[in-house]
Amino acid sequence: MDNIPNDETGAALKAYVKDGSDLSKPMNMDFFIAVPNKVKGDAIAQKVTKLGFQTSVEFDDEAQEWTCYCNKTIVPSYSNVVAIEKQLDEVSKPYGGYSDGFGSFGNAEGKI
Template sequence: MMSYPNDADGAALRRLADRCDMSEPMDIDFVVSVPDQAAGEELARLVTKRGYTPSVEFDEEAEEWTCYCAKRMVPTYEAVVAAQQELDELGAEVGGYSDGWGTFGD
């Protein structure tokens, strides 16, 4: 089993490694909180150029806009952290921020 840092991403990857082949690509959904629909749509345009498949959604219960950015990738710690940093930087351009990730695995 791979060794991961003792942080939230490392913990999530350890849980994933218990049930998935971590050497195989899988679809990972990164969450970017955005202030409104227009910001989400602009972010969707930006992330598409970087290889993500976006969807902009409004959570009526939380009253928040989110741009989900899916990408097929091998789930290494470095790749997950780099993607979150990239999305945080792109999100900042529209007033948003990276807010986690998830996957159903392979």
Template sequence: MNLSPEKFPKDEDGQVLKMLYKEGVDFNKPQNVDFFVAIPDKKSGEAVLKVLSDDGFNCELEQDDETKEWTCYCFVNMLLVHEDIVNIQKRLDEISQPYDGYSDGWAVMVE
């Protein structure tokens, strides 16, 4: 895959990919990507967690000690392809919206 920083879309996801590229992340091998789903409360979070698991996602639910906000973390090992990242976020939105949740970004741990 021949990438250059100019090839990334100008949206927020494209900017993150561009930053990761400049950090030296290898786009030719799968990376562990954490997707975040913001959830209003524990009960909704547990329901979303079940639906996400049934849909094939590997997730866990956590509450932030300081803000008390609930987040469902979904872990996906994948190539960093803009379209795939956008599609996964859309899918997380679709699954979590009935529970007042929404896709709230993603991250890759850079070593």
């Protein structure tokens, strides 16, 4: 963990390790793209699907925001996660979207 920078991405990855996950093994991860509306979210989802992600575009009634969820199983090294966030940011920018974090249940033994 010493080679993981002390930024938001690094803090999230360190939390997975603390919870028993192994960052050198595949982990199912969700990456979030904030999108301005459903039409633009669907356009982004179509492009991101071609990159190997499973996608869905959903509206959060409480926050009143649209999100494109991008799911993929990856080896969650710091460099991989940062590269994916950058890639999703670049794909979504022309549509008014931006990469807005990630989440996972981790890959710790005995946890789902």
